[in-house]
Each structure stands twice: as structure tokens, then as C-alpha cells.
Amino acid sequence: MSLCGKSFQSCRLCQSFESGIFSDLPEKDLKLLEQCKTANHYKRKQVIFYEGNPVVGLYCIQSGKVKLYKTSGGGKQQILKIAQEGDILGHSALFTETPHMATAEVMEEANICFLDKTRFILVLQTNPSVSLKLLGQLSRELNRAEEQVLDLAYKSVRVRLVEFLLTLKQNFGVYEQGVYRLQISLSREELAQAIGTTVETVVRLLTEFRTEGLIEVEKKSIAIREPEKLLEFIEAPY
Amino acid sequence: MSLCGKSFQSCRLCQSFESGIFSDLPEKDLKLLEQCKTANHYKRKQVIFYEGNPVVGLYCIQSGKVKLYKTSGGGKQQILKIAQEGDILGHSALFTETPHMATAEVMEEANICFLDKTRFILVLQTNPSVSLKLLGQLSRELNRAEEQVLDLAYKSVRVRLVEFLLTLKQNFGVYEQGVYRLQISLSREELAQAIGTTVETVVRLLTEFRTEGLIEVEKKSIAIREPEKLLEFIEAPY
DNA sequence: CGCTATTTTGACCACGTTCAACCGCTGTGG
DNA sequence: CCACAGCGGTTGAACGTGGTCAAAATAGCG
Numbered sequence: 258m259s260l261c262g263k264s265f266q267s268c269r270l271c272q273s274f275e276s277g278i279f280s281d282l283p284e285k286d287l288k289l290l291e292q293c294k295t296a297n298h299y300k301r302k303q304v305i306f307y308e309g310n311p312v313v314g315l316y317c318i319q320s321g322k323v324k325l326y327k328t329s330g331g332g333k334q335q336i337l338k339i340a341q342e343g344d345i346l347g348h349s350a351l352f353t354e355t356p357h358m359a360t361a362e363v364m365e366e367a368n369i370c371f372l373d374k375t376r377f378i379l380v381l382q383t384n385p386s387v388s389l390k391l392l393g394q395l396s397r398e399l400n401r402a403e404e405q406v407l408d409l410a411y412k413s414v415r416v417r418l419v420e421f422l423l424t425l426k427q428n429f430g431v432y433e434q435g436v437y438r439l440q441i442s443l444s445r446e447e448l449a450q451a452i453g454t455t456v457e458t459v460v461r462l463l464t465e466f467r468t469e470g471l472i473e474v475e476k477k478s479i480a481i482r483e484p485e486k487l488l489e490f491i492e493a494p495y
Numbered sequence: 496m497s498l499c500g501k502s503f504q505s506c507r508l509c510q511s512f513e514s515g516i517f518s519d520l521p522e523k524d525l526k527l528l529e530q531c532k533t534a535n536h537y538k539r540k541q542v543i544f545y546e547g548n549p550v551v552g553l554y555c556i557q558s559g560k561v562k563l564y565k566t567s568g569g570g571k572q573q574i575l576k577i578a579q580e581g582d583i584l585g586h587s588a589l590f591t592e593t594p595h596m597a598t599a600e601v602m603e604e605a606n607i608c609f610l611d612k613t614r615f616i617l618v619l620q621t622n623p624s625v626s627l628k629l630l631g632q633l634s635r636e637l638n639r640a641e642e643q644v645l646d647l648a649y650k651s652v653r654v655r656l657v658e659f660l661l662t663l664k665q666n667f668g669v670y671e672q673g674v675y676r677l678q679i680s681l682s683r684e685e686l687a688q689a690i691g692t693t694v695e696t697v698v699r700l701l702t703e704f705r706t707e708g709l710i711e712v713e714k715k716s717i718a719i720r721e722p723e724k725l726l727e728f729i730e731a732p733y
Numbered sequence: 734c735g736c737t738a739t740t741t742t743g744a745c746c747a748c749g750t751t752c753a754a755c756c757g758c759t760g761t762g763g
Numbered sequence: 764c765c766a767c768a769g770c771g772g773t774t775g776a777a778c779g780t781g782g783t784c785a786a787a788a789t790a791g792c793g
Contacts, residue, residue, distance in 0.1 A: 327642075327644075333648075333649050348634075351634075352630040352634050355638075358637075378627070381626065382627075383623075385619065388619065388627070388630065392626065392629060392633065393591050395630065396588065406565075406691070410567075410647055411571050411573070415780095445740065453644070454781075456741095652748080684771080694772080695749090
């Protein structure tokens, strides 16, 4: 269990290393990493860590999809991010003395590597380049969160849903038979939690978009017919 | 102008160093910093950098108050943070290849030190501890932004205003004559931009709080009479 | 096949925005 | 020195988006 082993590919081939924060790590440190990480398999609905849990290390997603969300006093949840292969989890609580700031729950079967906190910090201290990469990553996430603040403050629910559908197309869209099919299964509730509204409103807007011929909806599978027209939708009314 | 010089205190005494990211920098690196930074004076309404500007370095606030805000398509502004002495500015765009993600505008006369980008990154590369501090800082900011997302998504304007007033009390409140006077002057518009609402709504809520005896309002000066009662206000209705 | 969870639809209502007018203060030019 | 424009703040009235509640339809699941 403590080595990458059989069913899991080597770190070298993992997205987190190819394009991610470890990309230009020297060979010897890479070897060190490969030796001290553990790989786990998670099923749908499994929780990797809860908001409030103590922080024990860093998670790298090798495959699968994971949603990160915060829970408010009233029990409502706000989805902050949908992470997939190559993304890392838990990094934002590693450097504060605080527990995890959000819950990470698996949406699609996932293989996830775990790296011990102290070992990871050791790597950081000996490889400034990793720190810089991580600083860049956190900065981008901060920017994204601040953009979301702006959206919630000033944009209508309709516009927020359109924008969210388009980012889903960006991240999970596959072009087939004239439409961009979203290779991700989200419940209406999850859609609502992602854009900060209620289930009912999401349903109404989706049926509206569907009857306008902008999207196709079949159970949980959504496909985007006219990305340009969706865009027009949001340009007129700020 | 290129040295700390006369009117400005030494880096060693600055809040950014005492409790901030440079706190445990070795003596020699501290000296290096002191030599290559420049100190500037800014007046109210002056803009330190605009959203979209290229990033040239890091700013440390020695004194004064600075608001950080984003501007949306429709020209509306969302205040993300009110920074004061000891806070740093521009750090979140230093590690991405992107321009500044927000505008920094002076609210109260400020003395601000500037540190060249390449020199700062040099310091980072030679002092892992600074990187770790900065990672912690960015993480906390990310968490704060995500909390704000949660607030905007699920809390009423009334609750958001109460919470904002209480954080203002936290950061700028001085207890005198039985009230917590906020040592910061915000226009109604700025209050609105901070909590994501309109000027009119802010006015109405403030007069409501005032007639309830919870706060005192005299022009731009606000004082909080009953922080506990304000808290009660937001516990009942989620 | 029955039971629960999710989705959908409808009716209603409230919070908060929008628009408009007005007030008080300040700075500016005649 | 006053008139006036301009800006920030305040108030009122009307509207609309989107949330809430209830109930039916459908899907998912043991």
C-alpha cells in the first residue's frame, strides 16, 4: 500500500507531475516522493476529508472527479470546485494552523494519492520551485474565488447558470454529433449549490434553455447545442 | 528615494516584518531588503495599481488604509479587502503570469514600500520560510474569499451588513464612551460595494439599526452600541 | 413491486433593486 | 457674496427576480 504498485501508474506519468506543481522536480526528489506516497481508491459519495478535520497531508487526484464544498450554518452547501485528474486537494489548509476549510467528496470513482504533510513540507523547503508553483496555484484559486464573489454580487441567477454551463463545457465537454456533451453527472441540487440558488430555479432555467433549443437535457446528462447563443444571453443583461 | 531614509521607519520596525511574512528572515537578507526597497507616500484616492496592470513587484503598507476591489463588466465594483499597516498588496498576481487581478486604491494617506519583483522572488528562492509564510497568507485569503462566496450565496443583505459591521469593529473599532467607534470612514457606496448590494439598501438598513439603538451614525462615522444584539440579529434568521 | 429520493410544476410572496425626487453640503465661478 | 452645479445621502413607490411552500410526477433502488 505504501508504494505506487500494481494498479496505479508511476508518479512520473501522473498529471500532477506532468503539468502540475511537481513538474520540474529533480529526479532524486521525484523518487523520494514516489516512495513515500500512498495510493487509495475511492468510491462515489466517499468523503476524503471533512471541513473541520485536522490536516494530515496532500492529495493528488490520479483519476475520477471530486467536489469541494463548504457547509453553511443552515446546512446549505456551496460547491467551490470540481476537481479532476491532475488536481491537488487539501493544499490550502496545509500552511495555516487551521483544520480543513472545506469538504472533499468523490463524485466519480477516483484513484487518489496521499502525501504526508511533513514530507511534503520537506520537499517544499528543499525545492523552491515547487513553492513557487504552489503559490501560483493558490493565487489562481484566489482569483477564481474572488471572481465568484463578483458574480454572486452582481449577476443574475440566469447568467450564473449560463456561465457555469460554459465552464462545464470547457472542462468536461466532448464534441459529438453536433453538440458538446458534458461528461459529468450533476444532480439539480449540485447545480444549484454550484451557482448559489435553489433547485427549483435551476429546473425552471434548464427547461427554459431546453425549450429555446440551446441545450439538450436527458436525465442527468446535459449537452450544449449553441454555446454562442448562450453567450449572447449573458451579454445583453449584465 | 531608494532607501528607507528620513521620514520612514526601518523595515525592522514595520508590521510586515514584525508579524508578517518576513518575520524570521536572517539578518543579512533583511539588510538586503532594506536596501532595495523604495518607500512612497500616497494620498487619498490615489491608485497604487489598476486591475489589468502588469505586475512589477510587492507592496507593503507601512501606514494608512487601502481598499482592494474588482470591477465587473457593468462598471460595478466589489470591495474584496481593506488593507492596513502590516498588510501586503499585489502578492497574489506575482506568481501567475497574469496582470493584477484587482485595483488597489488608497482610502487614507498611506506610506507604502515597494519591492521589485525579481528581487522578491530571489528572496523567496533563498528563504523557504518566507514561501511558507506566504503560502499561509494566500491560503487564509482564499478561505476568506470562499467564506464570502458562501455568505453571498445564502445570507440576506441584512445579515451580511451586520457581519461586515462586526468585522469592521474587529479591525478598526476603538472602545470609547460605551461604544465601539469605527476608525474608518466609508461612504454608503463603499459599504454597499463591500457586501454586494445597493446604496439605497445600505441606507435603509443603517437607519433601521440606528432607530433600534444598535448603532450610532453621524455622517460617515459609525459606532457600534450593542455588538451582542447585532449578533442576535443574525442568529435567528439564517 | 413498493418505497424513497429526485425532479418538475404551480402559486404565492418578500426581499431587495430600480427609478425618481429631494435634501444638505461643498466647492466654484460670476 | 451669492447662485448654481454637483455629489453624497435619504426617502418613497413600484416592480421583478427568485425563494418558499406544497403537491404531483418520475426515477432510482432495494
